[in-house]
Amino acid sequence: MTTPSDLSPQELRILVAAAESGGFSAAAEVLGTTQSAVSHAVRGIERKVGTVLFARARTGARPTPAGTTAAAHARRVLRMLDVLLVDARAAGRGTGTDEHTAGGPLHIAAFRSAALHLLPPVLERLTARRPGIEPHVRIVREVGPGTAGEVAAGRADVGIATLGTATPTPPGLVTGILLEEPYALVRPAGHRASRSLPLVDWIENCSSYTREWWATQDWIPRATIEADDDGAVLAMVAGGLGMAIMPALSLTGAPSTVRITDLGPTRPTRSVGYVTTPELAASTAVRALVHELRHTRAAGMLPLLTGARA
Template structure:
């Protein structure tokens, strides 16, 4: 049975993984390089696995190191939350959640959902300090940030995390349909070239996409959905887009319904079972559930589940 890792050892592992080297981690933590190297070797001995590949360019986490660093971040986050949770449970002077709560979201969810949620949280719990990051919806997406311990809660596309992410708790908030974006007045928008962007793919559209004989392969692929809309508005192509990305269309852009079999995606929150019990994350979830649906979205009321990622459309 492995010896227990100490919190300081967990902090060192995370610092090495995040900074990419023993020297940089030592500078961050105010330690010597030899102390960091010794601690990492001790962790590897306790766990029975090599956690970092050492080289001239620094220290790169192995597969085991990536997983351990993710668990270490989550454990350290729970340790940081313990004092506030204990004071609240003991009926102390604290009136509500306080301190940081880390939220990640992809762009359209951040724009359409978070402003109202953050306004409610500021009014209810002024000592709560949301820290928001926008993360591209690629690969493991925002859910991966929670799994890796870099966020407490994510707004995520629940059907498209890019792989199985065990141990997470997910619940849908709304369903978002897709529509066709094209130049206003164009006589044959479905005959235009297809413009796409890197994040516009997922298991939720894959089957529908395969059935559409009129959809050609993408001739233009860009990294930002606002660029897609600009190109479509100028008649350089058409695009199949989620509705929340079409809330503020540029001049000259038209939006056309894709018909009764149009694809849709579920958007919801993802957290860990442990963090879901903390006061800060509970209040964020409460505010998310109470928030009005974004324009163009419909309710999604399925119960919370363990998150299961699915393959993405290439």
């Protein structure tokens, strides 16, 4: 039995569309309805929730902090309704909810080097074993909320994230460490005084907790060249424009024009893991992905993350 404060799935969809579209007219286009219908529905949602969810203006309607929170919960509820159908149908066919019968879309947010070098072999194995799963990978910059923020906001089922950094994981999420990724010095091959070169960096690297380690290394100069991402940093180093301190995933497939040097036993590392919600952690698709991540790591199929080229 419903109560007057219950929100229907359609109301949740309207809430999400309004929050993501920047206005009721744009949401109406997405939903195939009218602006007045969306506006009326939002007023009803606000009455049920008991607070203002959108700030109205001539330029559109923007979610208030309460609206942003409500939209995040709405995305997660709608996603669980999708999971309910997949898992219930599998159970109805007598296949249960074993990972081997997992199906449906699986939305993954990953930072760039993880998406390029860690996920491909994992997803290859996952889809070969469980062809019903449809992975959708989106690259998210690991700055601010990062990939964990995408999970908390309901825009991703799983995030491949850097854990233990200065930005804490949003409360209430489930996490698991997959590997410790060591940092190494990367410099142009053949350069006689490579440590005299300027330091090339990118914002995601600077946000790492390894900043404390960097502060104790008087031989590392202040970064004077900043690139958009780790791929651009590696290209600049390969071109002789500077040196860099980079994590192992970013150095996967590094060209022969760079030299990678181990930073020794006190080298910094970065914890790479997965993030999901408690409710999705039990879903067949997410369980299947986590299983493959752990299995692939245990089988030594992830990119080589220890040692470095001298």
